[in-house]
Every structure is written in structure tokens, then in C-alpha cells.
Amino acid sequence: MYRQPLRFPAGFLWGTASSAHQVEGDNWRNQWWEWEQRPGAIWRGDTSGAACGWWHDCEADFDRMQALGTNAHRLSLEWSRIEPEDGHFDAAALARYRAMLIGLQRRGLVPMVTLHHFTEPQWLARRGGWRHRATPERFARFVDVVLHQLGDLCNLWCTINEPSVYAVLGYALGVWPPGVRSLPASIHVVRQLLRGHRHAVQVIHAHGTHHQVGLAHHTRIYDPATPGKRDVLVSLLYDFFANGIVLRALGGACDFIGLNYYSRDHVSFDARAPHRLFARRFIPERFARSDLGVLGEPFGEIYPAGMERALRRLWHRLRLPIYITETGLPDAHDQQRPRFLIEHLAAIHRACAAGVDVRGVFVWTLVDNFEWAEGWGQRFGLYALDRATGARRLRRSGALYAAIARANACPPPGTL
Numbered sequence: 447m448y449r450q451p452l453r454f455p456a457g458f459l460w461g462t463a464s465s466a467h468q469v470e471g472d473n474w475r476n477q478w479w480e481w482e483q484r485p486g487a488i489w490r491g492d493t494s495g496a497a498c499g500w501w502h503d504c505e506a507d508f509d510r511m512q513a514l515g516t517n518a519h520r521l522s523l524e525w526s527r528i529e530p531e532d533g534h535f536d537a538a539a540l541a542r543y544r545a546m547l548i549g550l551q552r553r554g555l556v557p558m559v560t561l562h563h564f565t566e567p568q569w570l571a572r573r574g575g576w577r578h579r580a581t582p583e584r585f586a587r588f589v590d591v592v593l594h595q596l597g598d599l600c601n602l603w604c605t606i607n608e609p610s611v612y613a614v615l616g617y618a619l620g621v622w623p624p625g626v627r628s629l630p631a632s633i634h635v636v637r638q639l640l641r642g643h644r645h646a647v648q649v650i651h652a653h654g655t656h657h658q659v660g661l662a663h664h665t666r667i668y669d670p671a672t673p674g675k676r677d678v679l680v681s682l683l684y685d686f687f688a689n690g691i692v693l694r695a696l697g698g699a700c701d702f703i704g705l706n707y708y709s710r711d712h713v714s715f716d717a718r719a720p721h722r723l724f725a726r727r728f729i730p731e732r733f734a735r736s737d738l739g740v741l742g743e744p745f746g747e748i749y750p751a752g753m754e755r756a757l758r759r760l761w762h763r764l765r766l767p768i769y770i771t772e773t774g775l776p777d778a779h780d781q782q783r784p785r786f787l788i789e790h791l792a793a794i795h796r797a798c799a800a801g802v803d804v805r806g807v808f809v810w811t812l813v814d815n816f817e818w819a820e821g822w823g824q825r826f827g828l829y830a831l832d833r834a835t836g837a838r839r840l841r842r843s844g845a846l847y848a849a850i851a852r853a854n855a856c857p858p859p860g861t862l
């Protein structure tokens with residue numbers, strides 16, 4: 447086995463990723479806040495509450511990013527703060543985001559801004575959210591205001607985070623807002639999100655050719671549990687709803703593609719589960735897995751080879767530069783995360799060596815944060831958060847990531 451550090455291309459971005467609702471706190475004007483108040487909606491009755499306090503003080507965490515030696519950060523803008531009522535834009539919120547972006551730049555951190563990361567204003571949700579015909583145009587109007595006000599501070603834009611995850615969890619499985627269980631509704635919503643994406647790309651490009659625009663696509667790998675025909679068929683079906691539906695519709699409307707990669711599922715045919723497209727997803731006993739989540743099931747299998755598979759697939763399909771806009775692991779005790787990082791980075795390195803144009807990686811996430819339906823139960827942070835005091839403690843994996851970012855190189859797998 448080779449023992450040399452794995453060097454990454456010059457100018458590679460080493461970042462962390464976050465989203466507004468998960469870290470800012472007090473985002474009471476969006477649809478998630480309302481959803482969190484419903485009994486049973488969130489694991490153990492958690493709510494986002496004050497989250498990680500970023501609205502008042504993200505700067506202390508920006509200092510941490512700088513101290514780690516990272517050179518980029520992916521964050522999202524909260525639409526419901528910027529446009530709290532239809533057509534009314536809040537100058538104070540935009541000013542706060544200006545200060546955030548300036549704060550990142552001053553610390554040598556390249557910002558990547560996501561314009562929609564699962565949340566939208568309640569006024570929009572009340573009109574049907576992304577099911578409404580005019581929502582893609584409303585989104586484009588919001589994006590235009592953002593570019594006018596903040597376009598001088600950022601040139602890496604991510605229009606929409608994980609359209610398929612948003613549509614499946616909110617509209618097919620109904621475990622996220624608005625709690626709808628309808629496959630046709632979920633397909634309609636993905637299409638609408640992709641329309642919103644295409645509008646946003648046009649708006650952003652109209653603000654200057656230096657702007658680079660992409661979308662963050664969650665690639666989950668679905669492998670058939672056996673080579674049997676029925677297992678293969680249901681795994682292809684799952685792959686279509688999670689991946690194919692988005693990738694088919696992207697066309698040429700991107701400058702780059704963002705890859706969010708976490709895990710893989712094994713899929714087998716199950717005649718008793720029409721509501722789950724006749725399939726059962728599971729992780730066979732012999733495979734490594736993350737911490738458990740809300741249903742008492744692991745968040746996912748730890749499957750580094752999937753990173754390389756996902757990168758190669760995106761590259762062959764789209765031939766666009768790729769940023770890994772998220773990757774990470776819920777692991778409260780940090781037992782597996784150091785190895786997870788090294789093995790996934792090695793997979794990225796292999797893809798680069800095979801000619802895939804990977805420009806950077808954003809680890810999910812800097813500090814433990816509000817994990818949607820999992821509440822505060824899943825801990826993805828390079829820093830552990832003590833919610834009672836707000837104190838942050840650097841995990842071993844955080845120190846490792848810092849060393850990697852500073853060296854622009856990763857220890858070879860098997861080092862730990």
C-alpha cells in the first residue's frame with residue numbers, strides 16, 4: 447500500500463457547509479419553523495430555536511474556520527428573512543448577509559452561497575409553496591434582488607439544495623413540511639424546483655459572466671440486494687426518483703454541479719410495500735454504519751467507494767466541474783469520522799486522478815446543528831456543540847481536517 451500523502455490540485459477549496467435554518471436561530475418566518483411546532487414532527491420534540499446563534503454571531507465560527515486553515519465556506523440565505531412578505535425586501539437582513547460575506551472574505555474564506563436550502567417564507571408556503579405555478583418566477587425575483595445587493599461579494603452560487611430530497615421527504619413520504627404523501631405531487635415539485643433553478647441561472651448570468659452557478663444534487667447510491675431481476679428493478683426505480691429525475695433535467699443550465707454524497711442503500715423487492723415503491727432499503731449487518739437516527743435506523747452505511755462512483759457518474763453525464771458541496775457523518779463520539787474523512791478524500795483523489803474535474807470539498811459541517819426531522823439528535827460537526835452553554839469543542843476529526851486543508855494533501859487510507 448502506498449504511504450505518500452495524497453496531494454490535491456493547486457487552488458482546491460477546503461471548506462465546510464451550513465444552511466441558514468440549521469445554524470442562524472429564530473427563523474420563525476419560514477415553513478420549517480411552523481412544522482417544528484407540531485407534536486411528533488421532530489425527533490424527541492426538538493426545535494431549531496436559537497440554533498447555533500449565527501444570526502447574531504457567526505463571526506466567532508468564521509474565526510474557527512480560519513483557524514482550521516480552511517479556505518472556503520458554503521452557507522445559505524434565508525429567503526424568509528430577505529423577503530418576509532410577498533414583494534417586500536428587508537434592508538436590514540440584506541445588510542446582515544453583506545456583513546457575513548465580507549466577514550468570510552476578510553478571513554480568506556471563499557463564499558459559496560445557496561439560494562434555497564429546504565426553507566421558504568410562510569407566505570409562499572400558504573400559497574402552495576413549490577406546487578404553485580408562479581413559485582419559480584417568485585424565486586427568480588428573490589434571486590435577482592440578492593444578486594443586486596450581494597452580487598459583488600460572491601461569484602459561486604448554488605441555486606437549490608437537493609431538489610429530490612426536498613420533494614421526496616416533503617411530498618412523497620410526508621415526513622417534512624408540508625407533510626404530503628403523493629408521488630405525483632412530489633414529481634411535480636421536483637420539476638418546479640428545476641424550473642426555479644433554470645430561471646435562477648439566467649438571472650445570475652445576467653448579472654455578469656464571472657458568476658458560476660450550480661445546483662447541489664444529493665446522490666444516494668441504491669444497489670440491488672441480490673442480482674435477481676426484481677431487486678435490480680426496484681433499485682433502478684429508486685435511483686430514478688432520487689438521481690435520474692434531476693440529472694436528466696439539468697441540461698446545459700449549469701457552470702458546475704454540486705455533489706452531496708453521504709451513503710448507499712441496499713434495495714430488495716417487497717411485495718407488501720406498494721407505498722414504498724415495492725422496495726425495502728437496508729444496510730446488511732456486515733457493513734459499517736453511522737449513528738442511529740429518528741427511526742432507530744442508522745443515517746446510512748459508510749461507503750467511501752460510493753463517493754468515487756458518484757463523481758464518475760456526474761462527470762460522465764454532465765462533463766462539468768464538480769464541487770463536493772456536502773459530505774459528512776453523524777458520529778457524536780467521533781469514533782469513525784476521522785477514518786471517514788480520509789477514506790472519502792482518497793476516493794475523491796482517485797476520481798481526480800482518473801480525470802474528473804473536482805474543484806473542492808465542503809464538509810458537512812463545522813458545528814453540530816439542527817438536523818431537520820432528526821432535531822439535535824444527529825451530530826455532524828467538526829466541533830461538538832454544548833447546547834446549554836453554546837460552547838464548541840474541536841473534535842479529533844476537526845483537527846485532522848485542519849491538517850489536511852493546510853497541507854492541501856490527505857494522509858493515505860490506512861494511516862489511522
Ligand code: FCB
Pocket residue numbers: 465468607608611664706772810817818826
Ligand atoms: C443533507 C442536507 C443538509 C444536512 C445533511 C446532513 O441532505 O442538505 O442540510 O442536513 O443532509
